[in-house]
Amino acid sequence: MNDIGASFVAVETAPTPHGIAEGARISVIMVVYMTGEALEQSLACVLDDRHVAEFIVVDNGSDAREAAILDAYAERHPQMRLLRGQGNVGFARGANLGAAAAVGEVLIFLNPDAFLQPGGAGALAKAVLDGGTMRLVGGRVLNADRTEQRGARRGEITPMAALLSLSGLTRRASLRRYEVHWENEAAPAALCPVPTISGAFFAMRRAGYARLGGFDEGYFLHVEDIDLCWRVREAGGEVMFHPKAEVIHLGHTSRASPLRVELYKGMGLARYFRKRADGLGEALAAWLLWPLVVGAAVARPLLWRLTGRAI
Numbered sequence: 052m053n054d055i056g057a058s059f060v061a062v063e064t065a066p067t068p069h070g071i072a073e074g075a076r077i078s079v080i081m082v083v084y085m086t087g088e089a090l091e092q093s094l095a096c097v098l099d100d101r102h103v104a105e106f107i108v109v110d111n112g113s114d115a116r117e118a119a120i121l122d123a124y125a126e127r128h129p130q131m132r133l134l135r136g137q138g139n140v141g142f143a144r145g146a147n148l149g150a151a152a153a154v155g156e157v158l159i160f161l162n163p164d165a166f167l168q169p170g171g172a173g174a175l176a177k178a179v180l181d182g183g184t185m186r187l188v189g190g191r192v193l194n195a196d197r198t199e200q201r202g203a204r205r206g207e208i209t210p211m212a213a214l215l216s217l218s219g220l221t222r223r224a225s226l227r228r229y230e231v232h233w234e235n236e237a238a239p240a241a242l243c244p245v246p247t248i249s250g251a252f253f254a255m256r257r258a259g260y261a262r263l264g265g266f267d268e269g270y271f272l273h274v275e276d277i278d279l280c281w282r283v284r285e286a287g288g289e290v291m292f293h294p295k296a297e298v299i300h301l302g303h304t305s306r307a308s309p310l311r312v313e314l315y316k317g318m319g320l321a322r323y324f325r326k327r328a329d330g331l332g333e334a335l336a337a338w339l340l341w342p343l344v345v346g347a348a349v350a351r352p353l354l355w356r357l358t359g360r361a362i
Contacts, residue, residue: 076104076105076154076155076156076157077102077103077104077105077155077157077159077172077173077176078103078104078105078106078107078153078154078155078157078158078159078257079097079103079105079106079107079159079160079161079167079172080107080109080146080149080150080153080158080159080160080161081093081094081097081106081107081108081109081149081160081161081162081163082108082109082111082142082145082146082149082163083108083109083110083111083113083117083121083163084110084111084112084113084139084145085112085113085114085117086113086117086163086164087164089163089164089165089166089301090117090120090163090164091120091124092166093161093162093163093164093165093166093167094108094120094121094124094131094163095124096166096167096168097161097167097172098124098128098130098131100167100169100171100172100173102172102173102176103130103159103172104130104155105130105132105153105154105155106128106130106131106132107131107132107134107149107152107153108121108125108131108132108133108134108149109134109137109145109146109148109149110133110134110135111137111138111139111140111141111145112138112139121133132152134148134149134152141268141270141271141272142250142266142270142271142272142273142275143265143266143267143268143269143270143271143272143275144266144268146160146265146266146275147265147266147268150257150260150261150265151265153257155257156180156256156257156258157175157176157179157180157254157255157256157257158254158255158256158257158260159172159175159176159252159253159254160250160252160253160254161251161252161298162250162251162252162298162300164300164301165192165251165252165298165299165300165301166298166299166300166301167252167298168297168298168299170295170296171190171252171296171297171298172296174190174293174295174296175188175190175252175253175254175293175296176254178242178254178291178293178296179254179255179256180256182289182291183259183288183289184256184258184259184262184288185256185259185262185263185283185286185287185288185289186255186256186259186283186288186289186291187248187253187254187255187259187279187280187283187288187289187290187291188242188248188253188254188255188291188292188293188296189203189204189245189248189249189252189253189290189291189292189293190203190252190253190254190292190293190296190297190298191203191238191292191293191294191295191296191297191298192249192251192252192297192298192300193297193298193299193300194299194300195299195301197299198234199234199238200234200249200300201232201234202232202234202249202251203234203248203249203251203252203292204233204234204245204247204248204249204292205231205232205233205245205246205247205248205249205277206230206231206232206233206245206246206247207231207246207247208231208246208247208277208320208323209324210324211229212229212230212231213231213320213324215229215230216229216230216231216232231247233245238294239292239294240294241294241295242291242292242293242294243291243292243294244289244290244291244292245290245291245292246280246284246290247276247277247280247281247290248276248280248290248291248292249276250275250276250279251298251300252296252298252300253276255283259283259288262286263279263282263283263286266278266279267279267282269322270319270322270323271315271319272312272315272316272319273312273315273316273319273320274316274319274320274322274323275319277320277323278323278326281323281327
């Protein structure tokens with residue numbers, strides 16, 4: 052985990068009638084790597100949002116075509132900044148590089164295959180600023196048909212819950228209590244606390260993010276968001292879900308290998324359980340279960356290819 056706090060600069064703010072502080076610049080941070088067809092629309096949605104004062108794109112190694120798209124957008128939009136040259140350092144480190152370069156009081160992290168919906172950035176920023184320094188707010192992540200996507204609001208993620216959810220066994224009535232994904236439950240009417248949100252679209256004060264050291268860079272891809280939510284709560288902060296701040300998240304547009312992506316997810320979950328194990332018993336259980344967790348994660352894209360249905 053990096054201590055990136057020294058790279059952050061304080062921004063003085065003053066309240067406004069609209070609830071978003073006048074000096075509270077919103078910095079959107081996007082890590083890009085082999086995004087595919089969604090990239091241009093994702094960039095355009097951010098740049099069309101009047102609340103976004105700064106847009107930092109961390110290019111983890113685009114091909115010539117996507118690099119040309121990024122260059123063209125950056126040339127036309129002075130609020131967009133490109134960070135390059137670090138290679139594919141993974142999502143967590145890339146996000147931390149973007150956060151360290153940002154000047155806004157509110158940091159919004161957004162996936163490059165997600166389309167920011169009107170008012171989404173402002174709603175997240177207001178929710179963050181209405182709370183303490185250590186408040187993390189995730190938005191509602193939607194499929195293209197505007198149904199809620201899996202993962203945007205989740206329960207406490209334990210080794211047993213992760214294993215049963217990844218394997219699809221929580222569809223059985225006797226095991227449903229272990230399901231960590233809440234997208235099939237009625238959406239709350241207003242901002243509410245949840246244990247875990249999605250890293251695809253969330254916001255924090257820059258000061259709070261820096262105090263925690265940002266994402267733990269021991270995660271290359273996936274699970275760094277689960278870890279961050281846990282650390283926020285361990286530090287006495289709040290993790291909140293905002294049902295009115297929305298993005299449409301396509302998914303499956305990346306040209307990266309889905310098998311490799313799921314392998315990173317499984318390895319990340321295994322690492323997370325070892326990291327937060329409390330006592331010898333939990334540590335032993337985490338070590339014993341990690342092959343099953345990784346195997347269940349890797350099986351997901353294989354089953355999706357065979358059946359056309361994700362578990």
